[in-house]
Amino acid sequence: MQIDATDRKILRELQQDAGRSLDDIARAVGSSKTPVWTRIRKLREAGIIGPQVVIADPDKLGFEACFFVLIRTSEHDSDWQQRFLNAVRARPEVMEAHRLAGDIDYILKVRVPNARAYDVFYQSLISEVKVHNVTALLSMEEIKATTALPV
Incomplete structure (x- = not known):
């Protein structure tokens, strides 16, 4: 899969915080919700985007x-x-x-x-x-x- 400038913008936004709403991400990349969702789905299907996880703070959990x-x-x-x-x-x-x-x-x-x-x-x-x-x-x-x- 070839990724373009819009895909890269979406990836940057998702890497900052994938828990944001689709509306927020679409607004940040200058697009509407449906095309952004379609692109995210294609990026997942291509294996460019993997599972979404939570990054826990090791110090606050005692792993200092x-x-x-x-x-x-x-x-x-x-x-x-x-x-x-x-x-x-x-x-x-x-x-x-x-x-x-x-x-x-x-x-x-x-x-x-x-x-x-x-x-x-x-x-x-x-x-x-x-x-x-x-x-x-x-x-x-x-x-x-x-x-x-x-x-």
Whole structure:
């Protein structure tokens, strides 16, 4: 699906707050409600727009510690990788997981209440899969966080 300038305006508005009324979004993009709804439906059908979710405030919910976990492994076979992926995907503390190019094999973004909770997470992970080296970096301050793409 090709997206045009109006689709991009709609996407920007939805990324700011998808809970706004269709009338508000249509007014913001300079269109009427029906054409905007049709475009949103087509963007969903094309898979450009995924599920709508609520972004909760981790600090207000007690998840004040954010760790970036750098993982190196000496294992690279498909069996190890599948066990690792299953372990990471099963843990709700893992907000993001990425396989990297370079010296570090994986990076995880982990949200927990405190350092003790991180240690419980860490001990559980290494009991399930063998890793060569783990480095945990505590985020002291979140300077910028967004889910919006620059469309």
